[in-house]
Amino acid sequence: MYAHLNSMNVVxxxxxxQGEIIGRVGSTGISTGPHLHFQVEDLKGKTYDPGVYLDNIKYAYNLDYIPEEFKTYMGGK
Structure with a gap:
């Protein structure tokens, strides 16, 4: 799931x-500024670390700076 998008180009x-534009970054919902929120979840809504699925892609992220109350937030506009 991608969240906080300004617009989506796919359904x-x-x-x-690869390389295709699927949407435009935005700041919708509860957001501190324009960014892309990428999340992997199953049909029951359980979330998973996307790094497990992106093992062969160079990426870096650090969840230590995110306040605990925002780590499990669901919803938005």
């Missing part, structure tokens, strides 16, 4: 090709 079921 559910669309096959995305």
């Amino acid at each position: 559910k079921g669309y096959v995305v090709r």
Whole structure:
């Protein structure tokens, strides 16, 4: 799931090709500024660390600075 987008260029079921623009960054919902929120969750809503699925891609993230009350927030506009 991608969140906080300003606009989306694809719909559910669309096959995305590498390099294709799927949306535009935004600051919707509870957000401190424009950014992309990427989340992996199952059909029951349980969330998973996306790093497990992106093992072969260079990325860096640090969840230590995020306040605990925002780590499990669901909702928004």
